[in-house]
Amino acid sequence: MATILFSLFAFVVSFDKTQLLTLLKTPQRQTGVLCCALVMAILWKIQAGILPYLDIHILAITTVTLVLGWRLSLISTLLASLLHFAFAKTPVDFFSFWLLTGIIPVYISYGLFVICYQYLPKHFFIYIFVCAFICAGVVAACKILITSVYYWTLGLYDWQTLQYNYMFYSVIMWFPEAMLNGMAITLMITYRPNWVRTFYDQEYLDR
Structure with a gap:
């Protein structure tokens, strides 16, 4: 229930009447x-x-x-999660999957x-790299x-199992994720x- 409420709250606060x-x-x-939803659903299926x-x-x-900005990205991740659950069998419940795979990563991405x-020079290569x-x-x-922390708090796995069977993948997966996103x-x-909402030509190119 807490997962459902948190997911819905994080989604509702993103609503902007003008953008909608x-x-x-x-x-x-x-x-x-x-x-974007279709591409994410396909990539998430390859697991x-x-x-x-x-x-x-x-x-x-x-x-x-x-590309979309954080508000529309949350809508896109909702659609991607629905597509993923429509065509893939997974033991994870929908709201946990959407929260961990879609909502939280969107907030982290936009926060970064x-x-x-705010704090780095606005340069073409800084935006890319x-x-x-x-x-x-x-x-x-x-x-x-x-x-890992989520499933540890649920008691589904102990910390040692998560550390040696899942968390170490964070060291491995950062590069392919970075490479794919950087290339795209x-x-x-x-x-x-003009497709990239957060890329401002006058700031990043007129240097």
């Missing part, structure tokens, strides 16, 4: 949200893991957050972007660590910068 109305009136934005509940897969959350935007590459790796590692953002801001 714009989304409903703009087919291009609807296409972007649906395409590995040693123990039940402890799956390893590419998130792609950082790219989606940079805001920190970078820090906001996309490094932040994506950090998000992937944080997701694994937070998931590089291609988009090079050829379609």
Whole structure:
């Protein structure tokens, strides 16, 4: 019940009436949200893991957050989670999966972007290598660590089992996650910068 309430609260506070109305009136934005959801659902389906509940897969959350912004990203992760549960058998309940795989990574991704935007020089390569590459790796590692703590508090696994069978993947998974997100953002801001909501041409290119 706590997971359901926290997930719904984190989702509800993201609602912005203006953005929602714009989304409903703009087919291009609807296409972007649906395409991001489909890509995430496919990537989440390609997973590995040693123990039940402890799956390893590419998130792609950082790219989606940079492209859509955090509010629309939460909608996209909701759709991706629904697609994942519609076509995949998983022992994890829906709200736990959505919270750990979608909501929390979106908040972490956007929080890291805001920190970078406020305190780092606004440069093309900083956006690619820090906001996309490094932040994506950090998000992937944080997701694994937070998931470990979550299932440890539930008593599903002891800490030693989590440490040696799941948490060490945070060291391994950060690079492929960072590489995929970094490449995706590089291609988009090079050829379609108007697709990336958090990339401001006047600030990052006029230098």
